[in-house]
Amino acid sequence: MTTNSDARPLILGASGRLGRALARSWPAGTPAPLRQTRDGAGGTLAWDILNAPAPALPPIDSVFVLAGVTHGTPEALALNTELARVGADLGARLGVPVLLASSQAVYGPQPGLLREDAPLRPASDYGRAKAAMEAAVTGPHVTHLRIGNVAGCDALAAAIARGGVVLDRFVDGQGPRRAWCTPGDLARVLLALRSAPVRPQVVNVARPGLVAMADVLAVAGVAFDWTPAPPGALPRMALDVTLLQGICPLPLADAQAVAEALA
Template sequence: MTETLVLGAGGRIGRMLRGVWPGQGIWHARQGGDLAWDMLADPVPGQLHPDVVLNLAGVTDARAPMEHNVALAQAAWQAAAAIGARYVFLMSSAAVYGVAQRVWREDDALAPVSAYGEAKARMENAARAWQAAGGPGLTILRLGNVAGADALLGRAQPGVPVQLDPVASQRGPLRSYIGPRSLAQVLARLADLAATGTTLPPVLNIAAADVAMGDLLDAAGLDWFYGDENPAVVPQVSLDTTRLNALCPLPAVAGLPATMVAEWHGCVA
């Protein structure tokens, strides 16, 4: 397996991935991990020689400057160039697409509606400029929801029912999800492909399947109920994963709610 430097592994997704990563990784966090490094203040340590850099570092909490999403990605890019990495994966988000009811493809125009989505879109634009000036290969990963690191399962509390918006003919809104173990397998596979010189697309959507929120909560054994009719609800926001499936096909079982929940429960988070 390809030696991969995973930046920002102190976050929830990073901690999940570390528990199930199928290959050799160097796990970075500002405090702890294999590598302790303040990405925004210090130069990258010079003893590293990974083939691939995966950047998970970013800001989601509105209490921190959203522009750090750009600065952290730039630090990852500069670090990869400095240590001679062959390829860089920068983690973006499905939030760059907005919330229109549709299946989003990588070539679609972006329409973010949140400060986080707007910051990630700016990061993507900046990353393309960095690569145009020369350096490692680059793929931007637009991640959907990760079971257990999301607002639905990740914030649910036992004994406190979750309220869902009612959606005709389905059990709550439909969203694109992936389990953390499947995500680790996809990312490790992409790293292997990059290290062997496989041509990869500049942008990839990352998800396993579309899942109704009610089905996911049922699989997790969490109580839920329908709230009042909400005219503003978006019944479906989906990621097209045709490109991803051609490179990293997942078994059909990876798209089942029960599998995603089992992967979440099996992770160290």
């Protein structure tokens, strides 16, 4: 890893929803990242990742790959591997750690507290694409981040933006409960992993515990309706974050923090 005191992180994929949220939540007093977008808007680094070599860069101490495809055909989703490979190759050339945004979707709808060594059983094309990315892009400098729901950047936030939020109700009368973190949490995790003396190959990223979506909506003052949960819907998606807590301790998950990040 470079020891240049002026070096800073490079974020690939800064124009996406998560990249924009990170920019708004980046911790004060830490090195401001160099943010990459395809067109260079807003003073970002202009780089069409899949179609051009990396431009000249200032001193970089880590590469965070948020660039990815979340919807589309399996062929389109396969670009997640190509984007990750570009980031990993760049990090190898620079001699710096690379943190790749994966997803809890690689686990699929499994019950229980899911640790990093749990079997991968993705049920969606997106989950399968991220699992394929993890398998294809590896190296001692690479860490895959299996990120839980990021407040303000997930499906619940999208549903709120559309209006008419509907939650699944399960046989126990409750709605979905999920592992969450805020964009500020994720920024702190990236910074901590960047400077950690030892980085895992894979790490779950979320606050400890679960938060009910209904509680988040209640705190946020958002009205919603219920619908019977369809077969296969998962009432709880719980991530074991013991490994992460040893690297970057995060506070317990709570509906208030999630709701504030929605604002």
